[in-house]
Amino acid sequence: MGILGIEILEEIERLDPSVRSALIKVLKKIDNYLEKTVKSEDFQRLTSIVSALAEEVKIIAEQQRKTEETLNALAEEVRALAEEVKKLAEEQRKLAERQTKTEETVKALAEEVKKLAEEVKELAERQTKTEETVKALTEEVKKLAEEQRKLAERQTKIEETVRALAEEVKKLAERQTKIEETVRALAEEVKKLAERQTKTEEELRKLIKEHEKTRKDLGGLTQSFGYFLENESYKHLPSLLERDYHLQITEPLDRKFIRYPHNRYDEVNIYGKGKIDGKELIILGEVKSQLSKRHVDEFLKKVSRIKKFYNWETFLVLVTHMAVNPQVEDYVKDLGIALYKSSQFR
Structure with missing residues (x-):
């Protein structure tokens, strides 16, 4: 070239x-x-x-x-x-x-x-x-x-x-690892909490059983005391009523079921007959260990139901074991209901 x-x-x-x-x-x-x-x-x-x-x-x-x-x-x-x-x-x-x-x-x-x-x-x-x-x-x-x-x-x-991006992914992976560790720790705590909850529930079931037993025992004691207080009322009320209201008992006091039509009834703690100045009266009463206004109102409703079916002249009496709230005591007196405490049964 x-x-x-x-x-x-x-x-x-x-x-x-x-x-x-x-x-x-x-x-x-x-x-x-x-x-x-x-x-x-x-x-x-x-x-x-x-x-x-x-x-x-x-x-x-x-x-x-x-x-x-x-x-x-x-x-x-x-x-x-x-x-x-x-x-x-x-x-x-x-x-x-x-x-x-x-x-x-x-x-x-x-x-x-x-x-x-x-x-x-x-x-x-x-x-x-x-x-x-x-x-x-x-x-x-x-x-x-x-x-x-x-x-x-x-x-x-x-x-x-x-x-x-790789750095961000690395940081994200580190955060994910920390989250997983936290979740595992939380799961362990939840497991322990569940175990404690199981123990608590077991203890609670035991307490409930004990409470039910106590309630039964207490209910039995309350019922027994109620019957005792009623029996004491039957013994001591006649003299107290005669002293305070000149009410002579003509039929012994006792608890009684008052029957209504259609197989219905009410139970009264105190039932009996008596006279004041020759006038025949039906004695109706309620016995409570601690009398409250609610008890008084319930008793009055019961008396009202009885009078719908029986044209009775009634004498009402309430008996309580513990001290009565002064307002409740005034409420009973204003209604004209005789009120006695078990401490008066001497």
């Missing part, structure tokens, strides 16, 4: 093997063609063009080297470029074939030298277009390098984002 020179060959050697091979073939054909067709007076201009082309090829080779180091993804673009070079080689081959035919025509038709010169001029124009194409290709490579730089920047940002 005498015309193209050693410098461009050195730069071509730095290119990718597939690109280098195709480009060498093209340049060889161009070199052969130029050796046969270029006039001596054009050699200097062509040499200048070739030098410029060599410089461009040098720049392209440097950019190619940097591109290969930073982005393997450009391999596809380089292969596409190789394909374009192959196409260019094919076009050059076709051009060489046409040139061969032209040379044969020149040999056969020496008189058409002017036409050959015109064709050389056209070739020079095509060479100019080729230079423009190489320049455009150089510009595209620059753009490609810029895109690669931007891609590298985006890749760096992505890597930083991924690292930050």
Whole structure:
């Protein structure tokens, strides 16, 4: 490749093997063609063009080297470029074939030298277009390098984002671990609490049983005391009523069920008959260990039910064991009901 020179060959050697091979073939054909067709007076201009082309090829080779180091993804673009070079080689081959035919025509038709010169001029124009194409290709490579730089920047940002995300995931995992530990500790506390609750429930069941037993025992004692207080009333009330109200007992005092229609009834603690100044009276009374206003009202309701069915003249009496609230005592007196305390049973 005498015309193209050693410098461009050195730069071509730095290119990718597939690109280098195709480009060498093209340049060889161009070199052969130029050796046969270029006039001596054009050699200097062509040499200048070739030098410029060599410089461009040098720049392209440097950019190619940097591109290969930073982005393997450009391999596809380089292969596409190789394909374009192959196409260019094919076009050059076709051009060489046409040139061969032209040379044969020149040999056969020496008189058409002017036409050959015109064709050389056209070739020079095509060479100019080729230079423009190489320049455009150089510009595209620059753009490609810029895109690669931007891609590298985006890749760096992505890597930083991924690292930050990994750090957040790590922190989240640590928090999750702490939460799991807290949940396990809480579960253990809940388990202990459940065990204590079970024990508490067991103790509560025992207490309930004991309470029920106590209530039964207390109920039995209360009932026994109530019967005792009623019996004491039957013994001591006759003398007290005669002393305080001139009421003479004509039928002994006792507890009694007062019957109503439809098998209904009321129980009264004190029932008996007596006279005041010859007037017949039915004695109705209630015995409570600790008398309250509620007890008084319930007794009055019971008396009211009895009088709906029995047209009796009644004498009402209440007996209590413990001290009576002064307000309750006044309430009983205002109603005209006789009131006695067990302490009066002497």
